[in-house]
Amino acid sequence: MQLSTALLPTAVMIFYVMHFRKFLQIRPLARAKVLEHMSEGILIADERNRIIDSNPAARSLALGAQGKRFGASLTDLFADHPELKAACTSGEQRRLEAKIGEKWFDVRLIPLRIRDERTGTLLIFADITGRKLAEGELIRRATTDGLTGLSNRLHFFEKLHEAAESCRSSGEPLSLMVIDLDHFKSINDRYGHTTGDRLLCCFSGLLRDAAGSGHTSGRIGGEEFAVFCPGLNGEAAYRLAETIRLRAAGEPIVLENGETIAYTVSIGIAELHGPDMTVESLYAAADNGLYVSKVSGRNRTTLAGRSA
Structure with missing residues (x-):
C-alpha cells in the first residue's frame, strides 16, 4: 500500500x-x-x-x-x-x-x-x-522607484515622517533638500527618453553616493529628487547640497557614441524648526527654496530663510 x-x-x-x-x-x-x-x-x-x-x-x-x-x-x-x-x-x-x-x-x-x-x-x-523572497520583492516594488532604485515618493515621505518624530524626541536637527534636474525636458526632447532615463539613473547613483548611508534619498517626481538628513542643521545640509550640485555639474554623462551631455541641478533646503512645523510645511519651505533657485538662474542652492 x-x-x-x-x-x-x-x-x-x-x-x-x-x-x-x-x-x-x-x-x-x-x-x-x-x-x-x-x-x-x-x-x-x-x-x-x-x-x-x-x-x-x-x-x-x-x-x-x-x-x-x-x-x-x-x-x-x-x-x-x-x-x-x-x-x-x-x-x-x-x-x-x-x-x-x-x-x-x-x-x-x-x-x-x-x-x-x-x-x-x-x-x-x-x-x-x-x-x-516573494514578500521581499513585493515590499521592494512598493517602496522603491523602479528606474533609479531610490525610495519612491510614498516610502520617502513615510520615512521622513518617522525621522521628524525621532529628531523631535532626541533634539537632533533635521533638514530636507529638494532637487530638480535643470532643463531635463529639453534633454529628453533632444536625445530621447532612453538617454533621459540614463541621466536619471546616473544622477541617482551620484546622489546616493554623495548623500551617504546616514541620509535617505528618494525620487519624488519625474526629474525631482529629495534627501532628508537627520543630524544636519540647515547650514550643514547646505554644504552637502553644494557638494551634490558641484559634482553634478562636473560629471556629465557619456553616451555610447562618446558624446557627453552636461547637466546641472537646482536645490532648495529647509530645516525642521519648532514643534508646530509639520512635514508638509517643511517640504513646502524646501520646495519654495527650489523655486527661488530656478528663477534665480538655476544651478544653485537656496536655504530657506537665507539668501542664495
Whole structure:
C-alpha cells in the first residue's frame, strides 16, 4: 500500500503528539521510513532538550555539525539563533519564522506531554524561502522607484515622517533638500527618453553616493529628487547640497557614441524648526527654496530663510 507524502507532515505531527511513546517503540526501520519521506525537517528532543531523533530534512539544515548528532543539546544547536533558543528553553508551544543559513523556515515547537508531564519536544521546520523572497520583492516594488532604485515618493515621505518624530524626541536637527534636474525636458526632447532615463539613473547613483548611508534619498517626481538628513542643521545640509550640485555639474554623462551631455541641478533646503512645523510645511519651505533657485538662474542652492 502506498502512502501519499503530501499528507505526511500534518499526519505525523498529530501522530507524534498523541502517540509519542508508542511511536518510539515501533521498529526503527519503520519509523525512519516515515520520517525520511517528509519534506519538513523533524527534530525530536527528550525532556532535557537532547535530540533523540531526526529526519534527513532536519539533518540538512545549516545548523553546524551538532545538528547531525544524537544527544546534541537544542540550546547549543540554536546558539546562533536566540529566538529559537529561547523558545526551546521556555518549553511552551511556539511558532516563529527563522532564517537558517540562506533559507527561511516556519518553525513549530510542540511540547510532548504524557499525563501533564513534559516528555520531550517536537520541532517541525517548513521551508518558506520562496514565500519570504516573494514578500521581499513585493515590499521592494512598493517602496522603491523602479528606474533609479531610490525610495519612491510614498516610502520617502513615510520615512521622513518617522525621522521628524525621532529628531523631535532626541533634539537632533533635521533638514530636507529638494532637487530638480535643470532643463531635463529639453534633454529628453533632444536625445530621447532612453538617454533621459540614463541621466536619471546616473544622477541617482551620484546622489546616493554623495548623500551617504546616514541620509535617505528618494525620487519624488519625474526629474525631482529629495534627501532628508537627520543630524544636519540647515547650514550643514547646505554644504552637502553644494557638494551634490558641484559634482553634478562636473560629471556629465557619456553616451555610447562618446558624446557627453552636461547637466546641472537646482536645490532648495529647509530645516525642521519648532514643534508646530509639520512635514508638509517643511517640504513646502524646501520646495519654495527650489523655486527661488530656478528663477534665480538655476544651478544653485537656496536655504530657506537665507539668501542664495
